[in-house]
Amino acid sequence: MKEAFIDIRKQLEKKLKKDRFEHTIGVMYTAASLAMRYHEDIDDAMMAGLLHDCGKYGSAQEQVERCQKHGILLTQSELEMPALVHAKLGAYFAEKEYGVANKGVLSAITWHTTGRPKMTMLEKIIYIADYIEPNRKIIPGLQEIRETVFVDIDHAICLCAGNTVDYLRKNGKPVDPMSIETYQYYSDKGE
Secondary structure (H helix, E strand, O other): OHHHHHHHHHHHHHHOOHHHHHHHHHHHHHHHHHHHHOOOOHHHHHHHHHHOOOOOOOOHHHHHHHHHHOOOOOOHHHHHOHHHHHHHHHHHHHHHOOOOOOHHHHHHHHOOOOOOOOOOHHHHHHHHHHHHOOOOOOOOOHHHHHHHOOOOHHHHHHHHHHHHHHHHHHOOOOOOHHHHHHHHHHHHHOO
């Protein structure tokens, strides 16, 4: 497994922009920390963290075209908000280009942008690690989420999803229905 990490890391360092690669490494190590806290497989968390943005290169339109080329089905929301497309594309590349066979890792990559109701622990870890990793620019509520996640990951997901939905709405941007479902599910779970 260590050799696979090293090889994939080298490939991604060449493929991704410098700031995207640094973010990726931050997510990988944050995911490892959360995996230790929540008794999840550390190697799976690190692999999902390392590959979560492997489809996020080129323009949004190029990402959509890659999905079409590889037969990856996109929702209407994804076509309207192509910034979401890299998650499905990343899961595809993780499997086809980087040899990941673990369905849990692939699913965590798929759902890391919007989340979903009833996420597995690994999905939760990658979703939240992407949001809180140390290289993230400081945004309102980030410190609270960073503190909360080590106490109650579900509540941290509620805060994270709520922040995302609020930010998009305040800025007049479309909100993916799955992001809303994620927020509602984890909001209701805390009651």
